[in-house]
Amino acid sequence: MKLDKNYNKLIKSIDNLVTNEVPLVSNLANLSKILYDSFEGTCWCGFYLCDDEEDAMYLGPFQGPVACTKIPYSKGVCGACVTKKESILVPNVHEFPGHIACYSLTNSEVVVPVIKDEKVVGVIDLDSTNYNNYTNNDVLALEEVANIISRVF
Numbered sequence: 001m002k003l004d005k006n007y008n009k010l011i012k013s014i015d016n017l018v019t020n021e022v023p024l025v026s027n028l029a030n031l032s033k034i035l036y037d038s039f040e041g042t043c044w045c046g047f048y049l050c051d052d053e054e055d056a057m058y059l060g061p062f063q064g065p066v067a068c069t070k071i072p073y074s075k076g077v078c079g080a081c082v083t084k085k086e087s088i089l090v091p092n093v094h095e096f097p098g099h100i101a102c103y104s105l106t107n108s109e110v111v112v113p114v115i116k117d118e119k120v121v122g123v124i125d126l127d128s129t130n131y132n133n134y135t136n137n138d139v140l141a142l143e144e145v146a147n148i149i150s151r152v153f
């Protein structure tokens with residue numbers, strides 16, 4: 001599903017689901033499943049959580065194959081997202097210098113920062129075995145999701 005039609009419904013349901021009444025990990029666990037199911041062609045979807053003391057991020061809740069557990073800010077699409085503090089859409093991961101191939105069948109990827117008090121606290125990462133799987137519309141939707149979940153970090 002591309003989000004054009006169901007964009008508002010998805011965002012609204014996520015807005016209703018995310019709550020400060022449970023730990024962060026519980027919110028992210030459900031969200032990883034919702035995002036995995038909502039973005040067609042996704043083979044891996046999850047969160048990496050920032051640790052500024054380590055200059056690295058650690059694997060959070062996810063859906064899909066086993067993934068890298070620690071990514072330095074200097075590495076990969078996720079690292080570029082944190083250091084540039086912006087979403088990164090990668091139509092072909094094989095053309096992205098330094099891409100980390102956690103899952104060898106991935107061909108495209110999108111990573112969106114979660115920003116709290118002007119700091120990146122984590123990222124949302126979606127991978128696909130398709131080339132060009134994600135659109136700018138998907139990025140906009142994921143940025144709205146990131147904005148919603150920033151309130152429970």
Ligand code: SME
Nearest residue numbers: 067076077078099100102
């Ligand atoms: N490909 C990412 C690493 C995380 S996995 O895709 C789950 C990157 O280059 O940062």
